[in-house]
Amino acid sequence: MDDIFCKIIRKEIPKEFIYESENLVVFPDINPSADTHLLIIPKKHLGGIQDLTKENKDLLVEIYSVVNMLVKQYNLSGNLYRVVVNGGKAQHVPHLHFHLLGGVWKKFI
Numbered sequence: 820m821d822d823i824f825c826k827i828i829r830k831e832i833p834k835e836f837i838y839e840s841e842n843l844v845v846f847p848d849i850n851p852s853a854d855t856h857l858l859i860i861p862k863k864h865l866g867g868i869q870d871l872t873k874e875n876k877d878l879l880v881e882i883y884s885v886v887n888m889l890v891k892q893y894n895l896s897g898n899l900y901r902v903v904v905n906g907g908k909a910q911h912v913p914h915l916h917f918h919l920l921g922g923v924w925k926k927f928i
């Protein structure tokens with residue numbers, strides 16, 4: 820696929836990853852909406868929530884365990900934090916991704 824996240828995952832566009840596993844990458848949002856704004860992105864191309872099936876069960880568990888790890892790493896547990904997945908017209912990059920937002924909000928995403 821040719822979306823920006825696929826290109827980053829294939830390392831065609833240089834990007835420093837905060838975390839990488841066989842299935843996921845994590846890096847900061849280029850245009851942060853909060854003090855902490857990280858993107859957790861499956862390497863496998865899924866267009867969005869609409870492409871999730873029971874086959875992605877393990878992937879979803881891995882995503883939320885990485886969220887948990889990041890919450891600890893960024894000291895968010897005693898702070899405000901939220902996980903957001905945009906869909907439909909609220910989604911701008913057509914590759915499933917999870918936003919982890921923490922601390923003070925700058926804008927609505």
Ligand code: 5GP
Pocket residue numbers: 823846847848849850851904905909910911912913
């Ligand atoms: P969406 O609206 O699809 O849920 O969110 C897409 C997010 O990806 C936006 O918050 C946007 O700032 C971020 N984004 C788009 N292109 C890039 C990029 O090239 N690098 C990074 N780090 N973030 C990006």
